[in-house]
Amino acid sequence: MPVSKELRITPIRNGTVVDHIPSGLALEVLRILNVEALGRESTISVALHVRSQRMGWKDIVKVENMELSAPKANAIALIAPTATISIIRETKVREKHAVSLPERLVGILRCPNPNCITNQGEPVDSEFEVTRRRPLAVRCVYCERSVEDFVPLLTR
Numbered sequence: 001m002p003v004s005k006e007l008r009i010t011p012i013r014n015g016t017v018v019d020h021i022p023s024g025l026a027l028e029v030l031r032i033l034n035v036e037a038l039g040r041e042s043t044i045s046v047a048l049h050v051r052s053q054r055m056g057w058k059d060i061v062k063v064e065n066m067e068l069s070a071p072k073a074n075a076i077a078l079i080a081p082t083a084t085i086s087i088i089r090e091t092k093v094r095e096k097h098a099v100s101l102p103e104r105l106v107g108i109l110r111c112p113n114p115n116c117i118t119n120q121g122e123p124v125d126s127e128f129e130v131t132r133r134r135p136l137a138v139r140c141v142y143c144e145r146s147v148e149d150f151v152p153l154l155t156r
Contacts, residue, residue: 009045015064017086018076023049025080026059028151032075033063041065055082075108077101078136078150104129105138109147109154116143 018029026046035044045062052058067087068076076083077099087095107125111118118126118140128138128147137148 009047009060009062011091012043012045012062012064012088013091015042015062015066015088016068017063017088018061018068018080019058019084019086020052020055020082021059021061021076021080022055022082023057023059026061028079028154029059029061029076029083032072032079032154033061033066033068035063038063038066071106071108073099074102074105075154078105078108078154081136101130101133101136104141109138109150111140111143111145112147113140113143113145116140116145118142 021029026048030044030046035042038044042063042065044064045060047060049057050060068085073085076085078101081099081101083099085095085097085099086093105128107127109126109128111126113119118124124142127141129141131137131139131146135148136150137146138150139146
């Protein structure tokens with residue numbers, strides 16, 4: 001009988017684990033997290049297309065030495081509403097919660113309307129309100145442009 005070798009991702013000491021990401025979206029989560037700005041002391045692990053009893057297939061992202069800010073968690077909720085976030089401290093899960101989308105999103109998306117005040121160099125953060133949850137749709141509070149495709153509009 002052949003010996004099965006399985007590669008495992010090592011635990012992190014302190015940081016964030018984003019689990020239950022729909023398969024194929026881990027790289028977008030990495031972009032939201034802006035991992036290229038992290039120092040070399042931060043290990044980043046990505047597992048793509050992992051079998052999941054709950055979802056069928058999922059992705060997982062582990063980032064050492066980083067805890068998610070609320071705006072980044074909200075951005076992840078836009079593209080991965082099934083995601084869960086675990087905060088790890090001293091190798092133990094100290095907090096775990098599902099992402100949730102607030103009623104208003106401030107500074108997370110760019111408005112696709114080039115004439116919107118948020119795209120005119122004014123010191124105004126973009127602001128969107130959730131108009132529909134399934135399928136998800138939001139509307140700019142300034143120009144009232146509706147948006148349903150979020151990935152190309154995420155800010156950093």
